[in-house]
Structures are given as C-alpha cells and as structure tokens.
Amino acid sequence: MYALRKGVLMSTVDDEAAVLDSDSGFYYSLNPMATRMVGELLAPPSDTASDTASVPGTPSIARVASRIAATLANEFDASPEEIEADIAELVRTLLEKRLIVETSAPDANPKA
C-alpha cells in the first residue's frame, strides 16, 4: 500500500486534484482519470488481498495496478490492460517524484 509522503498535501476540486509538495514548492494537477486512480491507490484495499509481494513490505506495482484496474474497469472506456498499464505508469511517476511512499516508510504521511 502507498501513502502520500510527509510534506505532500492533496486537494480534490470537483473531479480533479492538485498535489502540493511543500518540500520543493511544486504542485501537480491531476486530470479526472489520474485523480480517480490516486484515490484508489491511497485508499485501503476493500478486501483482504494484500498489495505486498513475496518480499514482505515491498508493494508490487503490478499487483496494485491490477487491483485498481479491476475496480475501475467499469468506469473508463478502455481495456483492463490499458488501464492497468496507465496505473502502473502513474504509480512509478509518483514514486519517482517522491510524492508517494510505501505506508510502512518512515516518511509516510499518517493522515493520508
């Protein structure tokens, strides 16, 4: 599972979202699809299925993407494979920009 990093704040406006990194001063705007994906990404899984891969504490991006794609498949006019690929790319981008971290990370925002 993932959470916003400490110092990263999010504001949802209508169906879009803005993510503010207070450490860098940059903000990012998310389109409605990315906002929906991030909402699912940061929400705790509804079932008992874990996003943790074989290595404890290491979330699998592919597994997370698969779980979220299954949830969003009915909402978007795209194939589950396309949605899954988009989610995986979004997660990698958010990780690269250090906007999200694993929930177990010490710099995870407990409020998110």
Add this chain to the structure above:
Amino acid sequence: MRTRKPSAAERAVQTEPASPGLYIRVWLALALTDFRLKFLPYRMNKSFIFAQNSGDSGTNSAEDDETRVAITRRTATIVARAAGHPFIFTMSCLRRSLVLRALLARRGVSSRLVLGAASVPAPGGGSRIAHHAWLEVSGVRIDTYGAPDRYAAYR
C-alpha cells in the same frame, strides 16, 4: 438607562485602536513579506510559510474562542486595509495570511495557515488550478481577500 456590559470579545478588540502608525507597520510587514517571498530561495521560505504557529491557544472555552475570532477579524480588517495600497508590491492572499498569522501570534492567538485549490476556467478554454491561502482560528475561516468558498483545502 442601563447599558449592556461588553462581552470579552468586545473588550479584547477595544484594547487596540487602529492608529495610522499601526497601518503603516502592517503595510511594511506586507511589503517585507513580499520582498522575502520574491527574492529569497524557496528553501529559505519553506519553514517561514509552513511554520507551526507560535500563538498560545490557551483554554478552549467558547468565550475564549469568541475572543480569538473577534481579535482575528479586527486584525484581518487592518491587514486587508493596509494591503489595499500595494504600490509596487504584491499583497496577495498568502502575504496577507502570513502577516496576519504573525500579528496574531504576537497577541497570543494561535492560527493555522490553510492553502486551498480550485478549478477555474482557463483563458484559452478548459480549466486550470487556482490557489488561495487563508487562516483558521478556532475552526473559523478568516479570509483577508474575500475569495469565494469554492477553494478546497490541501490536507
């Protein structure tokens, strides 16, 4: 004829008449804040913007909250009036909120800076994200810019 005893909130705001000197001091604080935000690197302004508030909220009785909010509204009016004469400076919502927070902290009133975002129409069509800043005192939103409530707070 009996006169009504002023409430604690009214007594609190009556202790500080808004003299011309006060307006000048507030205006200078706004100008200095603008200069700082424009010319110092962000890493030096980060702790200034996101600082924990130093005001002491004290006890949380309803009367105390009423007093804090009354002091804040009074001070916010002074800040807004001073900011009405920007000259060459930018006296935006963030500058106003930072100065107001500092003034309140000096009076022992704890406040929280809140940043918010809203989706607004873009000049060329579509939409863009607009930002706004305001303070919260005892759960009450204090906006020195009179912006609409459409801004959703960053959390």
